[in-house]
Amino acid sequence: MAEQADNPNGPYGLMEKIVALCKRRGFIWQSSEIYGGLNGFWDYGPLGVELKRNVKQAWWEDTVRRRDDIVGLDAAIIMNPNVWEASGHLSGFNDPRVDCKETKHRYRADQLGVIYAYDVPEGEDGPTQAELHFAYVQDNAESFINALKKARKYAKKVGLRHFNDTPPTLPFLSAEFEGRLDYVVGPDVDVPGTLTEPRQFNLMFPTYVGALADEDAKAYLRPETAQGIFCNFKNVLDTQRLKLPFGIAQLGKAFRNEINPRNYTFRSREFEQMEIEFFCRPEEADQWYEYWRDLRYQWYVDHGLVSDKLRLRDHEPDELAHYARACADVEYAFPFGVSELEGIANRTDYDLKAHQEHSGRDMSYFDDELWAEKASEFAADKFDGDKKAAKQAAAEAKSKAPYRFVPHVIEPSGGVDRATLAFLCEAYTEDEQPNDKGEMQQRVVMKLHPRLAPTKVAVFPLVKRDGMPATARKIHDACRSAGLASFYDEKGAVGRRYRRQDEAGTPFCVTVDGQTGEDGTVTVRDRDTLDQQRIAADAVVDYVRAHTGGRMAEHIA
RNA sequence: GCGGGCGUAGCUCAGUGGUAGAGCGUCACGUUGCCAACGUGAAUGUCGUGAGUUCGAAUCUCAUCGCCCGCUCCA
Known part of the structure; x- marks a missing residue:
């Protein structure tokens, strides 16, 4: 795939081809296109929405559902404006x-x-x-x-x-x-x-809460999902019986009035984030930072960004924002340039402390396990039997570190649309395959990771007769009942149907032919290699599920 | 936001003041037994939008919206 950067049509020609395919096949369209569009806003078509949902679902499963130490959240897009005062966005955006x-x-x-x-x-x-x-x-x-x-x-x-x-x-x-x-x-x-x-330059999206649009009612669409997490830190802590270290994850839309949206969906004014705030003890922050940096980088590798276009770049100290002690970017070399997919930052206790100050609410964590361990040190006999002194010393100790403290936080913050675009760019492949006469012909194929592919399997009758359509439909129905995104097509030549699925990134095509009626087998055709093998028709569901549904990330324990 | 380029069918584009075009794709019918097959036929256009000049504008002018490139920006 690396040679695509040297495509004779140039990097911009390559991007234009990808954009053209996305429009042609129904991945991504410009928002409100029939009215001339709107700069910085995009619509995901039938294939795009499946792809994007799969990206989000893969992230959610890997970060929330398969872990004991992270819980989910879905906070409101519009929050009390004081939130943005506290977070610094109102001044920062102004x-x-x-x-x-x-x-x-x-x-x-x-x-x-x-x-x-x-x-x-x-x-x-x-x-x-x-x-x-x-x-x-x-x-x-x-x-x-x-x-x-x-x-x-x-x-x-x-x-x-x-x-x-x-x-x-x-x-x-x-x-x-x-x-x-x-x-x-x-x-x-x-x-x-x-x-x-x-x-x-106001990069916040203003809006008004309530029917009267006066200044008192002014609010903002969130510029990031993270603040919803920080604001709910205590709620989660108080209700979920969690101990440090633990994280809160959130998927959701965010809005920024970018000065200059550009590069297809890369810099949009409405976009979707996948963010984790992982809370830990201050002294463990550095190791959790490294853990998340490496894990998140590997996540992109595991989902198909295997070329050298994916990079992990540590920020130089002078590049760091005032609130961050360390920061790394997962970057991808798009045809239009190297850009950030996800940032992993050690934000220390900056955010929780900021909200503690602005809201007046306590954001500290009390480590009862550690206290239980050490409580005996504050027993009366350690104070010459002076119960009052012991109690006072204990109260004082409990109010500060290491027993009570504001947790530090590691923030892996990714862009769903950016990740989706990177997956699309990486998947776009032109190769040469023989046609029915053995002549080599150019083929465009989206080599999307099977877990992300919008359609997992397409089912065809080889020809539209001899009962093949009915058998193919049964297989199609079985796939759908099993929760697989399946597509049925009986129109035209089978070769054309295969090629259409290549452009949609469908990893497998199942074809019912004459032999199916005799021995109950069908062919399974592989998108990338074009290899075909015969399997039993009633094994199709298991076959496709085994090759598309599973998580590839073996590094997650 | 500044400067440059561009905007014509689903896609890629031709069309420089006088009847709206091509290739690909899509659809229908026939054919077709495994990789963009073939034949026949069909549908699809506010020529980005609005205004102006003109007997007449896709074509010239202005404005506006959008896209691309450079600069800027990216808390």
């Missing part, structure tokens, strides 16, 4: 931006400073604002020195008094510059007036 009309640079307004040039005219008491001021990027020495040079030159030119080596600086967002940007020189230009007024 970075005002400033564009330089000259250089096309974009700056974060809150990261710009301005050298405030002023004068003290003779005979006046206080300083007077000068005409020009000089913006620079904070925490960037070069930018500051550059602005300082420009400011000195200007001061000398117009004869500002008292201008020295340490001129006052003000934040760009100060009231002093409001409506006066015509007099501010941008960081990378020499003339004033090239900076735009700061614009708010």
Whole structure:
């Protein structure tokens, strides 16, 4: 598959082929297409919805149903707006931006400073604002020195008094510059007036709760599912008889007003997440982080991303967000570039503590097992029989670590749509297979992992007579009754039917032929190899189930 | 958000001011005994949308929406 990156049509040609197939076969369509679409929104067609459901189901089974230490959750999409205050999303999503009309640079307004040039005219008491001021990027020495040079030159030119080596600086967002940007020189230009007024880029989706759309009713569609988990941490802890370490998993939609949705479904404004918050003791966080990082990477490998396009990349320390102690990305080399499928982060106790502070609710965990072990150390006889002192010491000890503490959390946060897209890209294969005359012909086949394939088996009568359709239908019905996604087709030549299933990614085709009537066997044709073997018709269900339903992940104990 | 390119049948695209096209796919009938077979026939278009210029617009102009590329952004 690696050679596909060197496809003569180029990487974008490859992506276009994949997109065309997805549209043609009914995997993914643009949302509200008949009205011209809507940027950043997508609809999953009949094949796409099965594929995506299978991705989610595989994740849910592997992370929740097959483990004792993780439970599920389905929180509301709209939460109390204070949640986003606490999580930092409201401020984080509201970075005002400033564009330089000259250089096309974009700056974060809150990261710009301005050298405030002023004068003290003779005979006046206080300083007077000068005409020009000089913006620079904070925490960037070069930018500051550059602005300082420009400011000195200007001061000398117009004869500002008292201008020295340490001129006052003000934040760009100060009231002093409001409506006066015509007099501010941008960081990378020499003339004033090239900076735009700061614009708010609100990446949160606002909405209103209740019939009256006033500001008091303002709420937001969640930008991530994680906060629903943190907010329910105590509920889960209090009702589920769980001990650390344990996790809460959630699948669900999230919404971000991305500035520039692009690359098919990769960056959508409405998307689905699969997130785990795994709570543990602070001292065990590092080892759980490594455990989850490796396990989640392996999950993608186990579901078909076996090429070297899948990568696990540890973030550099300077790349880490302020709340994360460690972070790794599971990345995939899409035709349009290497991009993130899932991030695994050690978020420490940042989130629970933030909610503890903002909500006023206690988010700590008390380790009664450890206490039971150590309680004897606080018996009265350890305090010379002073019961009161013993009780006080015990109460004090119970209120802090190692007995009571706010758990740390490891967050494996994956994008369902991104994973689905990666599976589609990896599966897209062009090979050459002989036709009925033995001539080699190009074939397009979606080599989806059988567990993820939208249809598990297609059942055909070889020809539409001699009772073959009726027998094939019986097999089809048996497959469906067994819970297998089965597809019946009797139209046209069987070769064409096979090839159609190849494009849909169906791993097996079962064909009823003349011999079926004699010995009760059918052929099973393998999607990837085109090999056929005869098996008993009443063994089809077991055969398909054995080859498609099972979890491939043997690493999970 | 900025700059460039593009938008015609389900898909890929041709069509530069004068009757809306091709290939593939889809459907029907016949044929067809295992890999996109063949024959015959058929259906499918707000030419992205809206406005303007013109006797006449898929074609020219403007706006708008969407897609692609670069920049930006990615808490």
